[in-house]
Amino acid sequence: MTVSPLDFLLPGVRSLGRHPVQGLLTMVAWLTLWALIVLRRGRIVETFSGGAFDEWLAFGSILVGLYIIVRLSRQMKTESPRRSESQRSLAWSRFRRHRPAMLGLGLVSVLAMAALLTPYLAPYDPSIQGADLVATRFRPPSLAHPMGTDHFGRDVLSRVLYGGRTSLAIGTLAVLIAVTLGTLIGAVAGYRRGWVDTVSMRGVDLLLSFPRLVLLITVVALVDPSIAVITLVLGLTGWMATSRLVRGEVLSLREREFVQAARALGFSGPRILLRHVIPNVASPIIVAATLGIGNTILIEASLSFLGLGVPAPAPSWGEMVARGRDAMIEAPWITLFPGLAIVLTVMSFNLIGDGLRDALDPRSAGRGPAPTDRRAVGGAGATRAVGAASGAIGS
């Protein structure tokens, strides 16, 4: 198909005939981004005259977002001429057919975009209190404050947005740390075996025998919590399960012929491990990481709820739920929206994780996921998130 100026003015519009849903979504995303630029032009101009890092990040995200939309809409039209397919691209096509997972992916994309664009999206500064405290506090949702205001007269929407970026950042970074650490430790243990394996896996057993939350509370009580500390601590306490998983996979992979063949070609141990063994464990690692993000966000919220998380006045979902619980009857919106945000985020990551598991697990290849089974799994993830959040609200 030829390129027309329309592709750059309104990408997606020409795909409407063949892919109505994707085309529509593309258009909506495109228009939203442009609307943001137009509505927030004042803020964007400010960015150029000495904006903070997160404003530059937000501006960069807009540009990248627009670029991705154009790319995706072009790809949609020039649907692949059959070329060599990697297992990964086969898995992607399976993943695309997994509706709950695609829904999760969509929600996470929106959340991630919202987190990146927060400085432009948030209508108010999250820590600014109303001028007249009595008049501005506990305002129910209105046009000026779509999610109402809290007991200090702060805008809940802004706080949910800013809290979201904290939660997402902590969740992804902590999982990144945990998964990297767990993969390396597990892979080395499984590949070297012998005393390395024994020592590290007994260490894992030991660490796993502590309840994670208690461990976290202890550490946070010893060190002053900050976002960096919380991230690090969550990362350093979350790698054990991954390392066990990776070790198990590597134990069987190291006996596979292609590892033997790599040794016979004179490749060094680290090269074999990093380039030949670990990529073959990627699928379970990716699934574990995705599910781990949701879980970590939940734990971070629990910590904040207990007052041990991100220090005030920085907004965080857990802390908002905790603060709002005194006023739950009079002003339920203070706890409802951050609670809803937790549920939505955790559920989305769980849905993606389930979809990835189905797409990447070779045993389910071709057969596709059994529909009842899938619903059960997705439902369980969602229920867990809801339960945890409502538990947090309830207490």
Add this chain to the structure above:
Amino acid sequence: MNAPARGVAPLLEVRDLRVRFESAGETAARAVEGVSFTLARGETLGLVGESGCGKSLTALSIPRLVDEPPAQTSADSSILFRGEELVGASQQRLRQLRGAEIGFVFQEPMTSLNPVHRVGDQVAEALWTRGEVSRKQAKTIALELLDRVEFRDPRRAMRAYPHELSGGMRQRALIAMAVACEPSLLIADEPTTALDVTVQAQILELLASLQADTGLALLLISHDLAVVSQVADRVAVMYAGRIVETGTARQVFGSPRHPYTEGLLRAVPTIDGAGGSLAMIPGRVPRPDAWPSGCTFHPRCPYAWDRCETDEPDLREGATSSGWVGARCWLEDEPAKRSGTGYAEVDS
């Protein structure tokens, strides 16, 4: 099995290789028990034997690819490659030799390629990791190699993932990887076993033509006598961790001296039915932790007498009118004992 001295040192000389597996509370399994052979440049040696006779272990021992522990190589064993001792060599030195000087082709083409990388990248990786060529040059050479191993569309094979190739194509790719750095020795451990017969022939032809091109020495391990007889210059027959007979391919297959070889050959059906009914070697290969006393083959040997049960014969080699041959059998001393019907025949 010392080849007749030709004034040149052999490329590979394996002397008294002993590998055993020891585990607590159990008898050590002496899987390879005193194997010796030499391989000259450009020569093809076929190593034949039933499953479990130690031939793969012997092959893996040469580039020291056997995990130690659990395996243990006797300190008296010697593997001289171009005059360099490999038993006890440093890991670093062995890594330099593997791939570059000693190529290895494995039995299972279906699983010997890494499923997550493109075939071209894997062949190229064998080249650029040595640091002698850039990645880009490696790709060019890899393409030439895939062309050399007779891919019909080497460009497409470069981009393909292993699961998109057939078994024969994968084995070609693996051979390309093994010979990428132009090794002087190629060890092929049952390279055709997993392939069907027509593809087998193509792979054997490919190995032979590579050998003719580059003058590499080939150590071909197989349980398939037909495969070995097609390409090998010399043959060594292994049984129970030992070499029981050596000789030229013609010699060993034409007039076997060891009863085991005789039994193996008589168990192979011929297409015209010549040679009468098939024979069967009774019993099975003994376990490596319980080799029989005396000659390890005596419980299955149709000619065995009391001496075979108590004394173990040596592999005695020497020049005969038909070449350099040897057998590990007391019949060498007392040929008159080779009498009677030999192996029982099975109705066919």
